[in-house]
């Protein structure tokens with residue numbers, strides 16, 4: 001007798017546990033408001049990444065096309081995977097002394113792991129993270145970028 | 160009663176007379192067969208594609224997603240796009256497979272589901288063949304597809320496929336019993352195996368209401384067992400993508416895969432239609448006893464709408480199962496059948512026979 | 522044990538039905554290959570093959586400075602990236618005898634628990650999916666998204682944050698940090714019971730999980746199975762309790778133990794750990810002390826020559842870091858004892874005689890992350 005009672009109580013327990021699960025999915029089926037998917041390409045205009053989002057490394061330039069990079073090469077040294085190459089030049093400054101300036105700050109986005117060491121270690125805070133994230137290109141070479149804009153100069157701090 | 164339901168027999172009858180006026184009777188039959196075949200082909204494709212779309216939308220909403228929404232309005236054309244993609248895909252020949260059986264299997268599966276469609280009554284008077292053993296025919300034909308599945312698993316010469324096919328064999332053979340017994344319940348109630356008679360017998364109420372609790376129990380058993388018979392979750396052990404990658408159709412590609420895929424959805428349609436016909440009155444509108452006024456109002460809704468409404472209701476329930484439950488293990492699957500469903504339905508049949516003998520049903 | 526030895530021990534027969542699960546298989550969660558020998562549907566034995574994504578992280582560490590090593594450890598167990606980072610940071614800090622500000626310790630502990638929550642959520646999704654409950658996958662991911670958003674706001678990345686640095690943190694957390702965590706806890710306390718209704722109580726699920734993959738406490742200790750998988754067998758191995766680090770000595774929490782040792786026990790332990798993590802978070806989140814986000818460190822870190830060791834509790838078990846330094850700016854040898862490696866190899870022991878479907882449940886319940894095995 002006991003086993004028969006157990007047989008039926010098993011059935012009812014089973015069915016009620018199944019029903020509990022069906023209630024959850026059913027609840028969401030009838031509440032489409034719970035949909036969390038973002039409509040990505042459509043919401044591009046309103047989509048705003050977090051300000052700290054690590055999308056790529058950029059070198060901020062101000063309105064006069066000036067940046068802060070001295071070409072010291074510390075970022076290149078600190079990058080764990082060689083994503084940064086610094087090419088420097090020597091030019092004469094106002095006093096006629098030869099001075100090291102950045103020629104090309106080459107950044108390989110394809111190799112960067114966004115560890116943030118270059119941004120953190122740059123002594124003159126010349127680098128920052130950009131929020132751009134749509135990096136898909138057809139050619140790998142397009143992922144190699146020169147961060148200092150053409151014609152830009154180093155910002156001279158007032159001594 | 161229910162005289163003002165539009166009878167499609169008048170429409171088909173007028174087509175028949177019109178054709179008979181033009182050609183000899185042999186040609187009339189031939190033309191009609193071609194016509195019916197074309198209509199079914201079209202319907203098969205449309206319903207199948209729509210079901211795929213529906214499933215993706217339903218599961219998406221249950222999972223707090225949007226589902227297909229790129230191709231066409233609300234993604235309605237998504238499955239058509241998928242079909243075109245599948246048509247264009249390469250058919251990969253499998254080395255060391257049995258080419259004849261390998262190519263035959265998808266056709267067996269799809270033909271079986273196609274055959275079953277012929278006997279379903281879609282509306283009043285709209286039925287290709289009204290067999291006097293309709294219930295038996297649909298069951299027999301739809302369970303034939305296991306042959307195709309077994310062949311697919313065997314001939315692809317892949318270990319995963321073979322396991323999937325063997326599981327499927329064990330599963331369908333055992334669940335066939337419960338499906339049959341639960342349908343038998345209604346056959347006992349209505350005293351006929353002819354689908355049109357079964358429907359007519361529900362003119363004053365559907366069997367699920369008229370047949371007391373036993374009819375309801377057989378309805379539940381039918382739902383569970385037929386879900387298992389068509390290899391759908393939570394009984395999709397033959398495909399079990401987390402265990403067997405894709406089970407019996409692992410090695411298929413392109414349109415042959417699409418055949419399996421479409422047949423799976425059409426099988427779902429067929430069992431839902433059969434369940435709707437047998438338990439929920441098919442195209443018969445919702446009637447209560449002899450409340451003439453109420454019944455009249457219900458009759459204004461066309462019988463096609465009733466049929467498809469009920470069918471899709473059952474399909475939604477089957478989908479609800481799939482997207483809620485985890486998959487069973489093969490031995491648990493067989494335990495469920497042999498220890499629970501089968502004894503219960505056997506007992507149920509006896510109970511129903513008793514009820515019918517005593518004339519306790521309405 | 523090498524492959525040949527295993528093969529010798531288990532005498533393979535001619536008609537053994539051997540299937541390869543992986544390296545591309547939907548439920549090995551990565552490129553793990555299990556060579557499974559079947560008899561019908563029953564598993565006779567299995568041989569795990571590892572190394573498909575071996576990247577030589579330990580060797581790479583020997584060429585990198587200690588700051589640079591951090592970002593490599595992210596990529597071992599990517600779901601407990603923060604714990605991995607912290608392990609290396611702590612090794613360096615202890616070796617240099619740097620006193621880390623209290624604030625850093627608190628934030629690190631909070632991040633540990635957040636990361637554990639996110640990892641367990643993902644495990645829950647994947648486990649449900651392994652057993653065929655596809656909807657659980659999306660519910661888990663939906664809730665995990667909130668944690669990832671917190672991460673993104675504070676560290677700029679969602680999965681591999683490289684937020685720790687020897688001596689402290691890369692920068693301070695976002696001002697919103699605390700509020701968002703509190704919001705999340707409020708939200709998730711409502712959602713977690715739904716998980717139970719959908720899966721835990723489900724009769725099919727219980728049948729699939731109870732009594733499957735039995736692992737005795739001796740086996741767990743013998744194979745070094747740690748983390749929730751070990752604790753499901755009653756092996757008390759929570760490093761947070763045994764050797765508290767960070768701010769774990771300042772919070773009240775229980776070590777979750779279950780004694781059954783089956784799939785369901787491991788499942789229960791993880792579910793309970795989610796509740797426990799939320800408790801820990803609640804105790805910490807309002808009490809983060811003010812202060813610096815990093816200790817003063819020299820730009821070039823040179824560990825004094827010697828050997829250093831540190832272990833932490835990741836979401837999957839005990840991660841131990843062992844460093845041999847010869848006084849240079851990069852380690853002479855770095856060894857990671859990753860939890861998944863041991864957890865994987867217990868599979869043969871506990872899955873013999875089960876069905877293929879159980880095998881999936883077992884590997885799901887061990888919560889394997891393959892890059893952590895291969896490093």
Ligand code: SF4
Pocket residue numbers: 068069070071072073074075076086121122123124125126127
């Ligand atoms: S970006 Fe900064 S670290 Fe790199 S070269 Fe320029 S100044 Fe030096």
Ligand code: SF4
Pocket residue numbers: 057078079080081082083084111112113114115116117118119
């Ligand atoms: S973020 Fe890291 S990997 Fe990327 S360029 Fe900077 S230092 Fe190199």
